[in-house]
Amino acid sequence: MGSEGGGGTSTFVIKWINFLTTLIALGVIGFGIWMSSHTDGCRKSLTFPVLGLGAIILVISLIGLVGAWKNNSILLWIYLILLCLILVAILIFTVLAFIVTNNGSGHRVAGLRYKEYQLQDYSSWFLKELNNSHNWKDLKACLVKSKDCANLSKKYKTLKKYKAAKLTPIEAGCCRPPSECEYPAVNASYYDLSYHPASSNRDCKLYKNSKTTKCYNCDSCKAGVAQYMKTEWRVVAIFNVFLFVVLSIVYFVGCCARRNAASSYSKS
Numbered sequence: 001m002g003s004e005g006g007g008g009t010s011t012f013v014i015k016w017i018n019f020l021t022t023l024i025a026l027g028v029i030g031f032g033i034w035m036s037s038h039t040d041g042c043r044k045s046l047t048f049p050v051l052g053l054g055a056i057i058l059v060i061s062l063i064g065l066v067g068a069w070k071n072n073s074i075l076l077w078i079y080l081i082l083l084c085l086i087l088v089a090i091l092i093f094t095v096l097a098f099i100v101t102n103n104g105s106g107h108r109v110a111g112l113r114y115k116e117y118q119l120q121d122y123s124s125w126f127l128k129e130l131n132n133s134h135n136w137k138d139l140k141a142c143l144v145k146s147k148d149c150a151n152l153s154k155k156y157k158t159l160k161k162y163k164a165a166k167l168t169p170i171e172a173g174c175c176r177p178p179s180e181c182e183y184p185a186v187n188a189s190y191y192d193l194s195y196h197p198a199s200s201n202r203d204c205k206l207y208k209n210s211k212t213t214k215c216y217n218c219d220s221c222k223a224g225v226a227q228y229m230k231t232e233w234r235v236v237a238i239f240n241v242f243l244f245v246v247l248s249i250v251y252f253v254g255c256c257a258r259r260n261a262a263s264s265y266s267k268s
Helices: 002-037 047-069 073-100 124-131 133-146 159-163 169-174 219-267
Strands: 185-187
Touching: 002 047, 002 219, 047 073, 047 219, 073 219, 124 133, 124 219, 133 219, 159 185, 169 219
Parallel strands: none
Antiparallel strands: none
């Protein structure tokens, strides 16, 4: 009787542990949907992996639920092995994310409420990915399509409002020339380029007022994208730390319950 009670209790624990894992999976999917709704089409690179992770955890938890419900030891072992693999993958990604996003920060410029960014400040991984001509061609086309720069003149109808604006890293890097060029701003979307640039920075000559050109070929634009990606990766990395801790607890409780169940059945 004691063995049956122990096995029943362990099975009960496994059922509830897998129910908790299902809720966690739905939470991860919800987080991915939230991220997707707060980014445009160009910057959804992290939302799909998050949604995918949530879907995988959901499938694993359903395997565990069926295994516990049917008292199928094979399914329970598959559940625990897959959950262990997920924990290892989350740990590796989180460590790499913190390493990749460790470098890079903006530079304050007198008279501006926002920072300017320089590509060389970021990690070698960002440099490799953003300097890849194929990758940047696709990103640039998406940035032009997103109309971040084209909408500046609608957001800031006067030069005074534009100069007092707190631009995003992408707006600051892709929609305007670096401040060191010292081109006078006529409005939020047009600079007087008749002046000889005060800096030798190649971005000064690459900038054009054309809606399809702007500073999309500039290193400052790539740096703005790198800063945006760094911020997004940090959010996901911090979320993954929380997820790793919770899933680790679920995994170890599940292992203990599975071991107790196996021990109980072997004694019965």
